[in-house]
Amino acid sequence: MIKSIFDAYGAVILPAVFVILFILETKFQLRKRVMSRWKRIFINFIVSIPSFALLRLMFIPLMVWLAYQNQQWHFGLKYLYESPAWVKFAIAFILLDYSNYLWHIVHHKVPLM
Numbered sequence: 001m002i003k004s005i006f007d008a009y010g011a012v013i014l015p016a017v018f019v020i021l022f023i024l025e026t027k028f029q030l031r032k033r034v035m036s037r038w039k040r041i042f043i044n045f046i047v048s049i050p051s052f053a054l055l056r057l058m059f060i061p062l063m064v065w066l067a068y069q070n071q072q073w074h075f076g077l078k079y080l081y082e083s084p085a086w087v088k089f090a091i092a093f094i095l096l097d098y099s100n101y102l103w104h105i106v107h108h109k110v111p112l113m
Contacts, residue, residue, distance in 0.1 A: 077091070077092075077095070078092065
């Protein structure tokens with residue numbers, strides 16, 4: 001079910017979000033460019049192809065499988081406290097976002113990543 005939802009909506013939503021973010025980055029730069037725009041786009045595109053392929057083929061199915069298994073295992077923060085579903089969702093979203101941020105920082109600090 002999740003795979004069909006992701007395939008049906010994700011195929012439309014992800015490119016739309018990409019285009020919107022690309023336009024916003026062009027209009028509201030956070031820092032001065034040190035490389036030509038098209039060279040940077042080309043390098044990012046070459047690096048992103050295997051990343052997106054691995055994400056779609058390995059990481060997303062693994063995360064969906066773990067989510068299903070976790071319903072049986074009852075493992076994680078969700079099962080440590082009682083609160084409304086929206087509170088649990090908000091906490092999970094914030095923790096996921098923060099862990100992605102830390103992963104991003106590690107990629108900039110560790111040379112081999």
